[in-house]
Amino acid sequence: MQEKLFLLTSKQVARRLTEVFDFVWPTATAIWNLRWQVAGYVSASPTATESELAGRFVAGSGIRGANLRRSCIDSSWQDQQQEFARFLLFEFCSLYEAWCEGALNELGAASSLSKHLQFPTTFKNGAPSRGRFHAINLIVQGGSQIMAGSIYPAIAKNKKNSPPHIEQLLVCYRYFKEARNSLVHAGGSTSRNFISAEAAYNQLTPAQVGLKEVPVINGHTAGSQIKLSLRGVVGFGDIVLRLVSTLDAEFSKSPGAEQAFVRRWRTCHGGPAVQVPANPNSCHERIRRLVRRLDLPTPVVTAQFEAWLRNNQCIV
Structure with a gap:
């Protein structure tokens, strides 16, 4: 099934997010079951050594150095959820940052705009001076x-496309990004930026972000240690996917999208213009098939779109 996304960067990030979503809960469940099994074994055999535990639970896996007593007995389930949530938080923040850079490169836009795509809009003298707008x-x-008439209509149907909620989604992003920054740069202590981001986050309602619930977070005070919610961080992954899908749709209407489209056409169909039938209906159906081969959804083929393809020597 073709994704209703325009940019190649968007498709790569969406697929990676899907892979992570498919990995999260089965893996968390497996960890929970391993803890239960190791605890049961140690309860029945309190003097069991690490080599015995490894022979019982790790043999054949190819994994070396697993300390099952420390990870399944000495460490709490809450501690392990924190570690899991931290891995996911770093992954999701990195994916969105990479998407910002890749999208701008694909559109031929200034790389300096990457930072703006990671902040809600702020205004100066009534005009947007910083942020996504x-x-x-x-x-x-x-x-x-x-592009707005032919490509955007299908891209806009992406169920994750959330234009009315984009500002609030970026407020969500800032909270999780500042949590990540505190973990990396402040030894896990809450920073001033994090406390500010959390205050803004706590003002959000499900309706404002277009979700059944705002991703769950733990409350913090100045100077306290960051405590992540695994469920909340998984929800953050959906926030990232919605940001990517929404901005991708907006960018599909840009002048840079025209050039990106032509480059993909050349890569897929080669240099010479593709011969299309003279009959208008057959011609338009042929164009739809050619566009779908670019890993794009079916376009709206108009006389203007056909003429544009001819002018760019895509068809003849």
């Missing part, structure tokens, strides 16, 4: 009637 204004400036 500022970046979108520069990227989509002038727009593309061709």
Whole structure:
């Protein structure tokens, strides 16, 4: 099934997020079951050595150095959920940062806009001076009637596309990004930026973010240690997917999207223009098939889109 996304970078990130989602809960369940089994074995055999535990639970896996007593007996389930949540938090933040950089590169936009795509909009003298609206204004400036009329309609149908909620989704992102920054740069202690981000996050309602619930978080005070919610961090993964899907749809209407489309056409169909039938209906059906081969959803084929493809020597 073709994803309703335009940019190749968006498709890569969406697929990676799906892989992570498919991995999370089965893995957490497996860890829980391993803890239960090791605890039961040690309860029945309190003097069991590490080599015995490894022989019983690890043999044949190819895994070396697993200390099952420390990880399954000495460490609490809450501690392990924290570690799991931390891994996921770092992964999701890195994926969104990589998407920002990759999307701008694909569109031929300034790399400096990457930071703006990671913040809600702030205004100065009534005009957007920082944040996603500022970046979108520069990227989509002038727009593309061709892409807006032919490619965008299908991309906009992505169920994760959330234009009314984009600002609030970025408020969510800032909370989790500041949590990540505190863990990496502040030894896990809450920073001033984190406390500010949490205060903004706590103002959000499910309706504002377009979800059944705002991802669960733990409350913090200044100087306390960051405590992550595994469920909340998994919810953050969906926030990232919604951000990518929403901004991807916006960018599909930009002038840079035209150039990205032509490059993909050349890569997929080669240099010479593709011969299409003279009959208008057959021609348009042929164009739809050619566009789908670019890993894009079925476009709206208009006379204007056909003429644009001819002008760019994509078809003849």
